[in-house]
Structure formats: C-alpha cells, structure tokens
Amino acid sequence: MSRHTKEKLIKYVLFLFALVSVLVLGLIVFSLFREGLPIFKKVSLYDFIFGLEWYPTSDPPLFGIFPLIVGSVVVTLISSLMAVPLGVLSAIYIAEIAPASVKEILKSIIELLAGIPSVVLGFFGMVVIAPWLQNTFDLPTGLNIINASVILAVMAIPTISSISEDALYAVPREFKEASYALGATKFETITRVIIPSALSGISTAVILGMSRAIGETMVVLMVAGGSAAIPESLFDSVRPMPASIAAEMGEAPYRGLHYQALFATGIVLFSLTLIFNLIADYVSEKYRQSGSATL
Amino acid sequence: MCRKNTGNQDQQHSEIGYGVMNANRIHSMKWRYIRQQVFFVTVRLSALIIALALGGILLYIIINGIGAISWDFISMPPTDSMTKGGIMPAIVGTLYLTIGAIAIGLPLGVVSAIYLTEYARQGRIIRIIKVGINCLAGVPSVVFGLFGLGFFVVFLKFGSSILAGSLTLSFLIMPTIIGASEEALKAVPQTFREASLALGVSKWQTTLRIVLPTALPGILTGSILGIGRAAGETAPIMFTAAAYFTAKLPGSIFDEVMALPYHIYVLATAGTNIEQTRPLQYGTVLVLVALVLGIDLIAIVIRSYMRKQKRW
Numbered sequence: 332m333s334r335h336t337k338e339k340l341i342k343y344v345l346f347l348f349a350l351v352s353v354l355v356l357g358l359i360v361f362s363l364f365r366e367g368l369p370i371f372k373k374v375s376l377y378d379f380i381f382g383l384e385w386y387p388t389s390d391p392p393l394f395g396i397f398p399l400i401v402g403s404v405v406v407t408l409i410s411s412l413m414a415v416p417l418g419v420l421s422a423i424y425i426a427e428i429a430p431a432s433v434k435e436i437l438k439s440i441i442e443l444l445a446g447i448p449s450v451v452l453g454f455f456g457m458v459v460i461a462p463w464l465q466n467t468f469d470l471p472t473g474l475n476i477i478n479a480s481v482i483l484a485v486m487a488i489p490t491i492s493s494i495s496e497d498a499l500y501a502v503p504r505e506f507k508e509a510s511y512a513l514g515a516t517k518f519e520t521i522t523r524v525i526i527p528s529a530l531s532g533i534s535t536a537v538i539l540g541m542s543r544a545i546g547e548t549m550v551v552l553m554v555a556g557g558s559a560a561i562p563e564s565l566f567d568s569v570r571p572m573p574a575s576i577a578a579e580m581g582e583a584p585y586r587g588l589h590y591q592a593l594f595a596t597g598i599v600l601f602s603l604t605l606i607f608n609l610i611a612d613y614v615s616e617k618y619r620q621s622g623s624a625t626l
Numbered sequence: 627m628c629r630k631n632t633g634n635q636d637q638q639h640s641e642i643g644y645g646v647m648n649a650n651r652i653h654s655m656k657w658r659y660i661r662q663q664v665f666f667v668t669v670r671l672s673a674l675i676i677a678l679a680l681g682g683i684l685l686y687i688i689i690n691g692i693g694a695i696s697w698d699f700i701s702m703p704p705t706d707s708m709t710k711g712g713i714m715p716a717i718v719g720t721l722y723l724t725i726g727a728i729a730i731g732l733p734l735g736v737v738s739a740i741y742l743t744e745y746a747r748q749g750r751i752i753r754i755i756k757v758g759i760n761c762l763a764g765v766p767s768v769v770f771g772l773f774g775l776g777f778f779v780v781f782l783k784f785g786s787s788i789l790a791g792s793l794t795l796s797f798l799i800m801p802t803i804i805g806a807s808e809e810a811l812k813a814v815p816q817t818f819r820e821a822s823l824a825l826g827v828s829k830w831q832t833t834l835r836i837v838l839p840t841a842l843p844g845i846l847t848g849s850i851l852g853i854g855r856a857a858g859e860t861a862p863i864m865f866t867a868a869a870y871f872t873a874k875l876p877g878s879i880f881d882e883v884m885a886l887p888y889h890i891y892v893l894a895t896a897g898t899n900i901e902q903t904r905p906l907q908y909g910t911v912l913v914l915v916a917l918v919l920g921i922d923l924i925a926i927v928i929r930s931y932m933r934k935q936k937r938w
Contacts, residue, residue, distance in 0.1 A: 334828060341830045345741035351734055352804070353758035355797045359765060362776030420672035428669060437673055439926050444680045446851065446922040448858025449767075450887040451911050454894055455683055458904075485679055492676075518662035539764065546766025548861040549887075553895060573768040573861070580775070580865050597772040601765065608764035612757055 363601060366586075367594030370394065379595060385559040385570075387579065387589040394592045396599065398559050402569030403600075405476055405562060406555060407545040410483035414544070415537055417484070418491025422536075425492070426499035427521055438496075445489035453553030456482040461554065468566065474556035475568045482554055483544040491540035498532020499525060531618030535611045542607035546600065548573035572600045684919075687912055694909025708871060708892075709899050713910050718875055719788075719883030720857055720917070723867060726792025726879070727799060727856040732849060734796070735803030739845075742804070743811040744833050763801035767861040770798050774866035789879040791867025798862055799852035806848020810841040843932055850925035858918045860887035870896075886914040 371379070374394050382395015421441070425434050460481060461473030502525050510520040526533070556568020557578065570578075576593050583589040702712035738759075746752045765773075774794030784790040814837050822832040860868075869882035870892055876883050893907045894900065 338828055338830055342741075342745050345737060345745055348734060348737040349741040349746070349755055351738060352762050352800060353755055355800070356758050356762050356765075358777055359769065359773040362773045362781065363769070366772075366776045366780070417672045417675060420669045421676050424669040424673045428666065429673070435930065437677065440677050440680050442851070442926060443919055443922060444676065446854050446858070446919055447680075447683065448860070448887055448914055448918055450858070450860045450890050451687070451915055452683070454890055454907065454911055455686070457894060459686060485683075488676060516658050516662050518665045519658070521665075542764050546764070546769070548766065548768040548771075549891065553891070573766060576768050576772065577861055577864060580772075594772060594776065597769050601769045604764050604766055604769075605761055608761045609757070611764075612760050 359601065363594055363598045367591055367596075367598050370588060370591035370595045373588060374592075379592075380599065383561070385575070387583070387592060392588060394588070394595075396572065396575075396592075396596055398561050399570055399572045399575050399596065400599070401561050402551075402555065402559075403545050403571040403573070403603075405569060406479045406483055406551060406571055407541055409476060409480035409565070410487060410544045411537070411541050413481065413484035414487040414491055414540055418488045418536065418540060419495050419533060421488070422492045422495035422499060422533075423521060423526075426496050427517075427525065438493075441489045441492050444485065445493075449486065449547060449549040450553075452482050452485060453549045456550065456554035464566075470566050472556060472568060474554050476555070476562060476565050479551050479555040479569070479571075482550045483547055486547055486550065487540040487544045490543050491536045494536035494539060495529070495533045498529040498536065501532065502528045531614050535615040538607050538611040538614070542604045542611070545571075545607070546573060546604050548577050552577045572596050576600070684915070687908070687915055691908040691912025694905045695912060699909055700913070703873065704871065707899075709903050709906075713884075713886070713889060713906075713913065715872055715875060716884040716886045716889040716910070717913065719868075719885045720887070720914075722788050722876065722883055723791050723795060723863060723885060724853060724857045726788060727795035728849075728853055729796075730793060731796035731799045731803055731852070731856075735800045735849070735852075736807050736845060738800075739804045739807030739811055740833060740838070743808050744829075744837065759801050759804055762797070763805075765798075767798065767859055770794055770862040771865050773797075774862060779866055785880060786865070786867060786869075786882050787880045788867055788876060788883055791863045791883075791885075792879075794862045794866050795856045795859060798859065799849075799856050802852030802855065803845075803849045806852070807841070807845045810844025810848060811837060813844060814840045843928070847925045847929045847932070850921055854918045854921045854925075857921065858887055858914065860885075860891055863888060864891075886910060886917070890914065 374382075379394055379396060380400070381397050382393065383397050384393040384395045385398055386393040421437070425437055429437060456478050457474070460478050463473065464470060464475070464478055465473035506524050506528055507520055510524040515523070551569075551571040552574040555571055555574055557570045557574060558568040559570040559575070560567075562569050576596055579589065580593055583593055699712040700717065701714050703715050704713065705711035742752065742755065746755075771794065774790055778784045778790035778793050779786055784793075818836050818840060819832055822836045823829070827835075863885055867883060868885045868888035870884075872882060872884055890907060890910050893903050893910065
C-alpha cells in the first residue's frame with residue numbers, strides 16, 4: 332500500500348471515530364422512540380403533555396405529565412434566580428478583579444464544586460436543608476421546591492461561572508484599554524464594555540446552566556418531595572420529570588404502558604434540553620467575537 | 627470631553643456653568659467611586675458565598691462521616707439487611723464501572739479529538755459533529771440511563787450488567803474527554819508539527835509520535851475530571867448496572883454490581899431503617915466524595931504544576 336493511500340485510509344478511520352458522538356445521539360433518539368412511542372397508541376400526544384393527572388398505577392391509569400413539566404420548569408427557574416447572579420458575578424470577579432493567587436484558588440473551588448456527585452448534594456439537601464426548612468417555617472415537609480432549587484443552583488453555578496469566565500477572557504484587550512484611556516473606571520469598563528461584548532457567551536452560559544438544572548435527576552428525586560400536582564406555593568413539593576422517571580422505572584412492568592410513558596417523558600425531557608443546547612450553540616456561533624476587527 | 631463618556635444624567639448639566647459643573651464633577655467622581663466599591667463588594671461576596679457553600683458541604687460531610695470510617699467499613703460487605711457492616715462491594719463495583727467507562731470512553735474521545743484538531747477541515751460535516759458533541763454533553767443523566775436501558779440492556783440483551791453500565795457511562799463522559807483532548811492538542815505549538823513534516827515524516831506518524839506525546843499530560847489531566855464524573859453518577863447506572871444488594875463480588879462483566887452512589891440513594895430513601903443507618907450513609911457519602919474529589923484534586927494539582935513547567 333502506498334504511503335498516500337495509507338494516509339487517506341487513516342484519515343477515514345479517524346473520521347468514523349469522530350462520528351461516534353453523532354451516532355450515539357442518534358442511538359439515544361432511536362432507543363427513546365422505540366420504547367416510548369407505543370404509548371401514543373393509547374394516549375394522545377395532547378393528553379399526554381397537557382393532561383393534569385399522573386396516576387400511572389391506578390386503574391385505569393392516567394398519563395398526564397403536565398404537573399411534571401411544571402415541576403421541572405419551576406425548580407429550574409427558581410434555581411436560576413440564585414445561580415445566574417452568583418455564577419456571573421463570580422466569573423466577573425475571577426476574570427477581571429481577583430488577584431492571581433485568589434483567582435487560582437477560586438477556579439479550583441468551582442471545579443471541585445462541579446465535581447461533587449449529585450447524589451451527595453441530594454443527600455445534603457435531605458439531611459441539612461430539609462429539617463432546617465421544616466423547623467424554621469413550620470412546614471409538614473422540608474422536601475419542596477425551595478430545597479430542590481437551592482441545591483440545583485449549587486449544581487448550575489459551576490457551569491454558568493466557568494463558561495461566563497471564558498466569555499469574559501475572550502473580550503479583546505483593546506476594548507478594555509480604550510475604555511480606560513477615555514477615563515472610565517473599572518466598574519464602568521466592566522459593566523459598559525466588557526459585559527456587553529461578552530453577552531453572547533454569558534447567555535450561552537446561562538442557557539447551559541439552566542439545561543443542566545432541568546435535566547438533573549438525583550437532586551430532584553431526593554429533595555423535591557415527589558408530589559405530582561401543580562404547586563401553589565414555593566413550599567409545595569413537586570415531581571419534576573427526571574424524578575418521575577428515576578423513581579418509577581424500577582417498578583414499571585417491562586414494556587407495559589407505564590414503562591412506555593416513562594420513556595415518552597424521557598423524550599420530552601431530551602427534546603427540551605436539546606432545544607436549550609441548540610439555542611446555546613446558535614447564540615455562541617452567531618455572535619462569536621473573534622477579535623477586535625470584527626466589531 | 628470626559629463628561630460624555632460617563633454617560634449618566636449629569637452630562638446634561640455640563641452647560642449650566644463652570645462652577646456648577648465643577649461641583650457636579652466632584653459629586654460625580656465620588657458617586658462613581660462609591661458605585662464601583664459597592665459593585666466590588668457584591669462581586670467578592672458572591673465569590674465568597676460559593677467558596678462557603680463548598681467548604682460548608684465538605685466540612686459537614688467530613689465531620690459526620692469520619693466516625694463511620696474504619697478498616698472494616700471499607701473491607702466488609704453489608705450485613706443484617708444493610709443496617710450494619712461495610713461497603714466493600716459498592717467500592718469494588720464503582721471501581722469496575724469507572725474503569726470500564728474509561729477503557730471505552732478515553733480512546734474514543736481522544737481519537738475523535740485527533741480527527742477534529744489535526745485532520746478535519748472546517749465544513750458542514752465538522753460543524754454537525756461539533757454540534758452533536760455539544761448536544762451529547764447536554765443530555766440529562768437520566769436520559770442516558772433510559773438510553774442504556776433501551777439500547778444496551780433491552781435491544782442488545784446485555785441485561786443489567788457492568789458492561790451495559792460502563793458503556794452508558796463512557797458515552798456520558800465522552801464529550802468531556804473530547805473537549806479536554808482538543809484543548810491539549812491545540813496547545814501543541816504548530817512548529818513541532820512543521821519540523822516533523824519537514825523531515826519527511828508522514829502526517830499520521832507526526833500525530834502519533836510528536837503531537838500526541840506532547841499533548842498527553844494535558845489530555846489525561848483534563849480527562850480525569852470526566853472520570854470523576856463517571857464515578858459519581860447515579861441516574862445512568864440505576865437501570866443499567868446497579869444492584870440493590872449483592873452478597874458476592876461480580877464474576878463477569880455480565881453481572882450486576884453494587885455502586886457507591888446508588889448505595890447512598892438506597893440507604894437514604896428506601897427501607898424502614900433510614901434513621902438507624904444514618905452513620906452508614908454519612909460514611910458512604912464521605913468515601914464517595916473522597917474518591918471523586920480526590921481524583922479531581924490530583925488532576926487540578928498536576929495541571930497547575932504543568933502550567934508552571936511548560937517549556938515552550
């Protein structure tokens with residue numbers, strides 16, 4: 332074999348390896364649809380998504396996942412209220428203000444926070460935050476929206492912080508220097524020059540952080556309380572989609588309606604996070620700032 | 627001139643008169659300084675909250691867990707319906723699953739990254755692959771669990787097993803490994819490649835003998851963070867590998883195993899002895915956290931050491 336053909340062959344083999352990620356994504360879709368789609372022979376898509384009652388084991392079973400969707404959306408939004416400011420501000424501190432030694436330590440802290448297994452954070456919510464909430468606010472249970480949101484925020488902060496930080500670093504030096512040269516203070520430079528330039532990257536960070544929160548399983552399984560009803564207050568317990576899947580899959584009879592309904596819930600969850608990720612990708616590609624010349 | 631750039635309301639007053647403007651300027655300088663200080667305090671505070679969150683969680687786990695740790699706890703299987711005894715089968719199970727995930731995920735990820743950085747030309751297909759990797763990174767862990775169940779356990783008939791669990795975890799950590807490898811490969815100076823190619827070495831040999839060895843430490847430390855993630859994940863192994871309780875250690879890759887994260891979940895939520903087994907739960911949590919963060923910490927220390935050592 333000539334050297335040229337060999338090199339070409341290697342290139343094609345490597346290309347096949349690079350396709351594995353796309354292939355796996357395809358296989359995920361294939362598996363979810365194969366196991367989940369049959370439910371729609373029994374329940375219409377509309378009734379499945381907008382149905383208000385999730386009683387998968389009653390007779391006849393009711394498969395309406397609307398309360399589960401609401402649960403997911405509520406905990407995600409409330410956790411973002413905490414995670415977005417903390418994540419973005421800490422990124423600004425790391426990228427623009429902190430001295431080098433503090434910067435290194437803080438980056439390691441955020442990396443370690445990202446490394447704590449979700450089941451450990453869920454456990455922490457159960458044994459520390461839940462009793463505290465229960466006693467302080469005199470509630471029947473401390474496993475509720477607030478508890479889940481706080482822990483989800485802890486999980487989303489590292490994602491938001493580290494991606495925002497990259498976006499802030501990518502702002503060209505000339506922008507900053509020009510701003511200082513005009514007499515702007517550091518605060519003015521950060522809020523009026525650096526943040527606007529990095530906004531697409533920061534938006535990507537926020538979207539990915541929220542995507543992480545909506546898909547997180549163990550935390551909502553352990554501390555959200557598990558009630559499949561539409562919540563009326565922040566102290567109500569909810570059953571977000573991942574919690575429902577993880578909690579019920581063990582008992583659902585193989586390829587029964589309940590099993591199929593859980594896979595169909597997986598399809599909804601997967602589609603939501605896929606949309607989040609595609610938006611994030613679109614934003615970061617479209618508004619990418621590659622150098623001072625492009626502005 | 628400088629008025630204009632502050633952009634706030636007092637620029638309207640600049641035409642009123644010299645004296646007023648001067649007073650305004652003094653006021654405005656003070657105000658600008660105060661605002662900056664308030665901002666700095668807020669920003670520092672948010673960093674402090676994050677540091678305290680990590681410190682608080684770790685301290686709580688160590689204080690409550692350290693009492694449960696003993697040689698017997700590490701080396702014995704659970705006894706008395708998991709209300710006493712140790713967690714040895716769960717530690718072994720987690721090690722098997724993690725090693726399996728690395729054995730599959732690391733080569734796949736590194737080779738993908740080599741193609742993307744060394745061979746690929748920008749184009750539509752590459753764009754699709756990159757979007758695919760980003761989307762894969764965003765797939766919820768429970769959906770990975772469903773995928774593992776639907777594809778490996780049911781479709782390929784592996785059953786709930788180490789094999790099915792490791793494969794599921796390997797795809798979960800693949801985006802992390804690809805990202806880390808791409809970064810490390812890009813950091814290899816272009817001159818290294820050019821020098822090798824100029825000597826008549828083929829592209830593949832250059833990649834294999836020059837680029838890859840130079841990037842390897844970076845690839846490995848970056849990938850370790852993915853490995854920590856594989857060891858700590860629960861949802862992907864719940865339906866694909868994890869057993870509630872096994873008396874014996876696994877004999878083959880088609881056996882179910884106990885795993886540390888799943889063991890914590892089971893002890894903390896199922897059964898009637900939740901309060902009674904708290905010490906066991908704290909102990910297991912401490913072992914898992916020490917394992918995962920230990921791995922991460924090693925990677926972080928090696929990486930910062932390497933950054934200082936860098937010769938080019």
